[in-house]
Amino acid sequence: MPQRPTIKDVAKRADVSLSTVSLVLNNKGYVSPKTREKVAKVINELGYHPTRSARGLALRKSGNIGFILTDDHFTQTEPFYTKIFLGAEFEAQKHNYYILLTTITKDFDPFNSLPRFLIEKNVDGILIAGQVSTVLIDYIDSMNIPIVLIDFDVENHKHSTVLNNNYQGTQLAVEHLINLQHRKIGYIAGDLSHPSINERYQGYRNALKQAGITLEKSWISINQKDTKVSNGYNAAKDLIKSSHSLPTALIAANDAMAIGCLQYFSEINIKVPDDIALIGFDNIEKALSAQPSLTTIDVNKFAMGGTAMSTLVECITERNKQINHIRIPVTLVVRESTVKSVMQVETQLS
Amino acid sequence: MPQRPTIKDVAKRADVSLSTVSLVLNNKGYVSPKTREKVAKVINELGYHPTRSARGLALRKSGNIGFILTDDHFTQTEPFYTKIFLGAEFEAQKHNYYILLTTITKDFDPFNSLPRFLIEKNVDGILIAGQVSTVLIDYIDSMNIPIVLIDFDVENHKHSTVLNNNYQGTQLAVEHLINLQHRKIGYIAGDLSHPSINERYQGYRNALKQAGITLEKSWISINQKDTKVSNGYNAAKDLIKSSHSLPTALIAANDAMAIGCLQYFSEINIKVPDDIALIGFDNIEKALSAQPSLTTIDVNKFAMGGTAMSTLVECITERNKQINHIRIPVTLVVRESTVKSVMQVETQLS
């Protein structure tokens, strides 16, 4: 079988030294345009590509990025983190890094089950998506490996983070409703102790304030203990029952709760969007197939992954680069729950 | 910062040569138990781990496995391939391989967009999940890299494959229904040109034959052009309308079509499972949240990934190992669509 060419073969054929080829390869040092050209030509002819491990050995770099997920993300229906991964992988290609993907268990103990790439020091940087133990983060820090956190906010830690812009999301939602002439806009907040959920609530409040609309407390549900479908259902029920006048529009802090609202409204025969308009957040698959389909805020997972990766690469190349906290813009997805569509909308499982 | 220890440090401290340490590390050659012990102790003390790239360079192996997916798998709702990946990753850990995950586009052209790990020859073997262009497969073959195919059957190719046992699946379904005293068992086949779908149909036919039940043609739908929800809906409609006597049970070749049946039955007020029992195939998420929840055949994705990985590792280590075609057993998941459950079943989005 034909051995793949090495840098030596290139050098011989181009009639230059190894070093020169290497310099051409890495765009370094002094090489005359003429020889640069010549070498490049030979590289092409031979289909030469430097071997990862050789280069890694010489540079004391692996060329790999570790991507850590908690395993429950895989069991979720929504391919949320999967898309983040995809964005990261895409960006990694540009920088010629490989991603090593690993899952860790939630109840993870760093002294038992460290990801292999950490034990073997086989990564130049780490991406962490979602909530993981701070013990792990501290451990990685102690190894002096740069980290970027995705969709996980650790106030007290000093790492770059990439989060979606929750605040902006609910603002967009409010603006959309106002454009549709709504002035009576309620809100279902869910569990406010969760940072993201809290931000969404603040976005809503602020948007109303900016529009000069005063909050109507009876249209705001803030006492749910979670953000599930059932919480949305119950919140909608409470809200309808307890307030004498009804809002004309309602924003739920996530799609799950919005779907809960939809269920309740369907039961008591409140028409969406005619009687009440409804907006969710997250743009989960079920938001599309809901009846009516749900206007919602789409989170750009792909961009989150990509941005995190490019940030990490910067951290690796420019050592002690300043950390920063990036917010990825969200977008409003208008569907039937706010605007009666004349167009046919796909609502079935394909 | 403290440099991580090399094999040299171990050798020095254990007062042996580099070679000896290497032999201990790889469990090779002649090393007396005494020195083996001694070296092992030092390795532990120093927390030594061989560096990937150095070893890779010396062995001319990357220690990596490439995992190729077509990108549309990522946009699917079902985390089918994600779970396969997880199974593969788990198994990879045991054999000390890393997985490099890459997606390729469906309309992939090997001369433009080859996965990087192929270009760089940075993998020792390849796992392919789902249907990819045979051009790609041929290309990888030409590089002499072992391949194992998952959930993709290429009759004319000579690679090991890992598929789920479709045939067994519909047999289990039939057996389950027979145990429930059903004798009039219909079938909705979908698009029989698809190999898996065809196998399922054969499994059904054979199971009935084995049970001594003769096929009733009017209860079998084989003229649908696809396997979507709408096909299930239409098939159920046709079946009910065209046959004078009704079956007491129905098997659909996948959950999507079963859900289509459910929709139609709900419309015409046929009760499941009282009037007619229903079984799907695949165990997608929606099968669980369907009303009633759907009895179905679960595909063991995790095992598929794991088995594929261990098979691939064998291919790598034992060169020209004989290829084999592995069928991963499926399991019956009993839910409300065949058996009225007294237990509370989770049907809501959590």
Next chain:
DNA sequence: AAAACTTATCGAAGCGCTTTAATAATAGAT
């Protein structure tokens, strides 16, 4: 007791690359 294995250990070469330091060639300044 010599010959012939078997077992144990190690030195050295080599894997394919990067990089440093030395040298050579060219250009610019005096």
Next chain:
DNA sequence: ATCTATTATTAAAGCGCTTCGATAAGTTTT
């Protein structure tokens, strides 16, 4: 023309590991 700075090229060392072949020591066979 001479000296200096700049540009171009390369030999050689080294990254951390495996492995071949040499050597030494211990065992068995004759």
